[in-house]
Amino acid sequence: MSAPEAVQQLAAQRAAARVAKNFGAADELRDRIHELGWEVVDQPDGFALQPVSTEVEEPARAADVPSLLEADATFDVSVHWVCEGWLDDIDRALAGFRSTAADRRVQFVIADVTGAAQTRWADAEDVEVLWLEPDTGWAAARNAGLRRSLAPIVVALDGSVEPTGDVLGPLEDALADPGLGICGPFGIVTQDLREFQEAPGAGPCDAVEGYLMAFRREVLTKVGGFDEKFRWYRTADIEWSFRVKDAGLGCAVVSVPVAKHEHRAWAAATEEERAARSKRNFYRFLDRWRDHWDLVLSGEPEHHDHDHDHHHEHDGPVTMPEGR
Secondary structure (H helix, E strand, C coil), X not given: CCCCHHHHHHHHHHHHHHHCCXXXXXXXXXXXXXXXXXXXXXXXXXXXXXXXXXXXXXXXXXXXXXXXXXXXXXXXXXXXXXXXXXXXXXXXXHXXXXXXXXXXXXXXXXXXXXXXXXXXXXXXXXXXXXXXXXXXXXXXXXXXXXXXXXXXXXXXXXXXXXXXXXXXXXXXXXXXXXXXXXXXXXXXXXXXXXXXEECCCCEECCEECCCEEEEEHHHHHHHCXXXXXXXXXXXXXXXXXXHHHHCCXXXXXXXXXXXXXXXXXXXXCCHHHHHHHHHHHHHHHHHHHCCCHHHCCCCCCCCCCHHHHHHCCCCCCCECCCCX
């Protein structure tokens, strides 16, 4: 069943409005198309028209979200959030990117595990919302969103980070280096794989924090997504950074104009929840990477005791910057 000519013309006008970044006009045209009993489905090579469904929409399993990673890029940058609540934070970040994107074509993707994003952004022409099952873990939700990336540069960030200037330019410049795998404004270093400190400044680091991570889409394809055993966010970024480095690529701190606000998931958890989840996640990382001193900038400690690590892997302090 094909759409009437009038509907097809309206859809073509909407596509032209989106290219011109006239999202208000695009919204109005979408509503007119809907009133005529049709809906527009955006696709990598354009759009399709289908009759309005009368079925009740339900949240999807993260694993069922189709990947666009092999499709041709139709945007310049793809920006991603996992929505576990605190919608105002994501709105604040969206406003920052929209006001500083210049002439870039930016794809915004929100992987929503609350259902709340359906009413906040589902009708925004420049935002794709994935409605995921409410028990979806953080890494699985993050991966579902990342699989929708239709740009050569991908930015994954937390709602606590607000752009205050051109964030994308410095990241694009840094990632022009094919030897760099991940970059961002917040990096950490370690000398013993147990205690992590903030990197002293711009340049190489041992891991890039998930507050804001930027990488080329091809790196995601090469390395794969985040380990979905990480149902909470903490340490998932370190583990993925080490996998990127294990693939022969670097991590680096790149200065960009951002403000970092309260990390909501950290602040909302009790001390007991933080300790239990953080410990479980950190030892998942340590079990895989404890002997990979070649991936640490400082190298293996001179007096490192391999036997102690093997037999007492869950003893001793594990510290990272607050909120990590």
